[in-house]
Amino acid sequence: MTEATTTPGSQSALRQANERRVVDVLRRDGTCTQAELARATGLSAASVSNIVRGLRAAGTVSVRDTSSNGRRARAVTLLRPPGAVVAVDFTADRVGVAIGDSDGNMLASERIAYDVAADAERGVRRAAWLVETTMVRARIDMGTVSSVVASVPGPVDPGTGEVGHISCVPRWAGFRPAKALTERLGLEVHAENDANLAVLAEQHQGAGMGAEHVVYVVISEGVGAGIMMSGQLFRGAGGTAGEIGHIALDPRGQVCRCGNRGCLETFVGANYLLDMLPSNPGAARASGPVRIPDMVAAALEGDPGSRRIIAEAGTALGQGTAIVANLFNPERVIVGGDLAEAGELLLDPMRRAMELGSLGSALERLELVRSALGRDASLYGALRLAARYAN
Numbered sequence: 393m394t395e396a397t398t399t400p401g402s403q404s405a406l407r408q409a410n411e412r413r414v415v416d417v418l419r420r421d422g423t424c425t426q427a428e429l430a431r432a433t434g435l436s437a438a439s440v441s442n443i444v445r446g447l448r449a450a451g452t453v454s455v456r457d458t459s460s461n462g463r464r465a466r467a468v469t470l471l472r473p474p475g476a477v478v479a480v481d482f483t484a485d486r487v488g489v490a491i492g493d494s495d496g497n498m499l500a501s502e503r504i505a506y507d508v509a510a511d512a513e514r515g516v517r518r519a520a521w522l523v524e525t526t527m528v529r530a531r532i533d534m535g536t537v538s539s540v541v542a543s544v545p546g547p548v549d550p551g552t553g554e555v556g557h558i559s560c561v562p563r564w565a566g567f568r569p570a571k572a573l574t575e576r577l578g579l580e581v582h583a584e585n586d587a588n589l590a591v592l593a594e595q596h597q598g599a600g601m602g603a604e605h606v607v608y609v610v611i612s613e614g615v616g617a618g619i620m621m622s623g624q625l626f627r628g629a630g631g632t633a634g635e636i637g638h639i640a641l642d643p644r645g646q647v648c649r650c651g652n653r654g655c656l657e658t659f660v661g662a663n664y665l666l667d668m669l670p671s672n673p674g675a676a677r678a679s680g681p682v683r684i685p686d687m688v689a690a691a692l693e694g695d696p697g698s699r700r701i702i703a704e705a706g707t708a709l710g711q712g713t714a715i716v717a718n719l720f721n722p723e724r725v726i727v728g729g730d731l732a733e734a735g736e737l738l739l740d741p742m743r744r745a746m747e748l749g750s751l752g753s754a755l756e757r758l759e760l761v762r763s764a765l766g767r768d769a770s771l772y773g774a775l776r777l778a779a780r781y782a783n
C-alpha cells in the first residue's frame with residue numbers, strides 16, 4: 393500500500409528530475425525563453441518544450457509569445473512552486489479526499505460513505521486507498537505530493553497528535569491519525585481539528601472573507617468552534633480551544649457525554665433535537681429514520697414542531713456564542729453544519745439570544761452569517777493548510 397508509484401530510474405522519475413531542473417532555473421533567473429531554459433539545463437529543446445507544456449497544464453508556469461534576437465520565442469514564467477498537496481476529511485460517516493496544487497486550489501476530489509466512527513485503523517486504511525485512487529484518476533503522481541493534511545472531527549493535541557476523548561468519534565480517542573496515515577502513504581501528514589480547518593477555509597474563500605477575527609460554529613452530533621484571531625488559528629495548549637458544546641447552560645439540565653450537566657450540546661446536538669420531535673412531524677417522517685436535513689426541510693416547509701425545535705436550538709446556540717463574543721470580540725461568526733441550512737429560522741433566534749447575552753460593544757461590529765462552503769469547508773481548509781506546510 394505504501395509503495396511509491398514512482399520507482400527510481402523509471403521514466404517518470406527521470407521526467408520529474410528534469411522538471412525540477414527547469415523549475416530551479418526559473419526560480420533562480422526569473423522569466424526565461426525556452427531556448428534559454430534548454431541552454432541552462434542542458435536538456436534538448438524538445439524535452440524543454442514537453443516539460444513546459446506539462447507545467448503549464450498544471451498551472452505551475454505561464455507561457456507567452458515574445459521575440460529574442462529578432463526570432464520568435466516563448467517566454468516562460470514560474471507562477472507557483474510545482475507539486476501537489478492532499479487533503480483528507482474524516483467525518484463520522486464519510487471520508488473525503490481532495491488533491492490541490494501547491495497554492496491549495498482544488499484540482500480533484502472524491503467522497504465516499506464510510507463508517508469512520510466504528511474503527512480508527514480501518515478508517516485510515518480506507519482513506520489511504522481513496523487518496524491513491526483519487527491520485528490515479530486525476531493522473532497526478534504520488535511523488536509530486538509535498539504535504540498532506542487530515543481533518544478530524546474532534547480535538548487534536550498539537551503536541552502529541554492524539555485525538556481527544558470527547559468527540560463525534562469516541563473510538564478514535566488517543567489515536568494518532570497523522571502517524572497512521574504517514575505510515576500508509578509514505579508521506580508526511582498533519583492532523584487538524586475540522587472546525588479549525590473550516591474557519592481557515594471560510595476566512596480564505598467563504599463567508600469569512602475580509603475578516604481577521606472569525607469564529608466558525610459547527611453543529612452536528614455535537615457543537616464545536618474554530619477560532620481565528622488576527623488571522624491566526626487559536627488552538628489552545630492542548631488543542632481543545634473552541635469546544636463550545638460543553639459550555640454549561642443549565643446546571644439542572646441533562647447529563648452530557650462529557651459528564652457535566654446541561655451543556656450547550658444537550659440543547660443543540662443532532663440526537664437531542666431528533667428526540668424532541670413529535671411522533672409525526674409533518675412530511676418529514678415519510679420513510680426511513682428522520683435526520684437533521686429532514687427536520688430542516690420540514691421546518692422550511694412550515695412544520696410547526698420542527699420550527700419550534702430549531703428556534704430553541706438557535707436560542708441556546710446564541711447563549712453559548714454570546715460568551716464567545718464577549719471573550720474574543722470576533723467580527724464574524726459563521727454557522728455551519730446541517731442545522732445551518734435552516735438559515736434565518738436558526739440565525740434569527742440565535743442573534744436575539746446573543747443580544748441578550750453579550751456586551752453591546754462586543755456585537756457592534758459582529759456579523760452572524762451562514763457558512764458559504766457547507767460540508768466541504770474542512771476539506772478546503774485542509775488543502776489550504778497543506779499548501780502552507782508545503783511552501
Ligand SMILES: [Zn+2]
Nearest residue numbers: 638648650655
Ligand atoms: Zn458536555
